[in-house]
Amino acid sequence: MTKHEELKNGNVFSVGEKNEAYAKYFVGQSYLKSLVADPKVNVGVGNVTFEPGCRNNWHIHNGGYQLLLVTGGEGWYQEEGKSAQFLKAGDVIVTHDGVKHWHGATKDSWFEHIAITAGTPEWLEPVNDETYNKL
Template identity: 70%
Template sequence: MFPRGEKNEAYQEVFTGISYLAPLVDESLPVSVSHVTFEPKARNHWHIHDGGYQILLVTEGEGWYQEEGQPARHLKAGDVVVTHDFVKHWHGATRSSWFSHIAITAGTPLWLEAVSDEQYEVTE
């Protein structure tokens, strides 16, 4: 439905595994809208959104979303996640499935530490 995009080299240092990024709107807007695709086991680092929020609209596959101190939430196509300002979280694919979502993001993402293999393995 949406393009996979190019290999996500611009943000590779804050992702574990391989992901793809397809911006969907003009960068001059005060909000970013992108289609993000994760290969199996790929995930982004823990992060927060400073002065904004993030909405994830899951389009394909299966993935995980976790807020700090909470159990991971299993995601599938049609699920919606809303992350509020300054909530530490991560998201990515399951071990056996590709995972794609539309990310609608306002504010500045502040990237933190990687999700360790030990943290990730608890999700399944």
């Protein structure tokens, strides 16, 4: 059974549309609802929802950072060279400039977070199935 299936209908914020613009940087299906897209504000704020098993590729934020505010479900966050961290609602992640990392849902749960992002993302290789399936 899939955990936290209610997230597919939205939680605090709307689930948004299928994340087609960034689909090539994800394994599985994600959804994106832009919350702040003001050109006078130098950060993007979006609600990102992941179907079970969905995760983004390894990536780096250059000249900025990323804050993740977990609002629902169960997920993972991992920085290169460190163990993956299990995430649940209420967790906060701070990713500093230049840190290679990935995040996404667990295999059996929907996952949702608010991403506050500054700088330019550099998208890298996918998280391989072997690494992900060991979690």
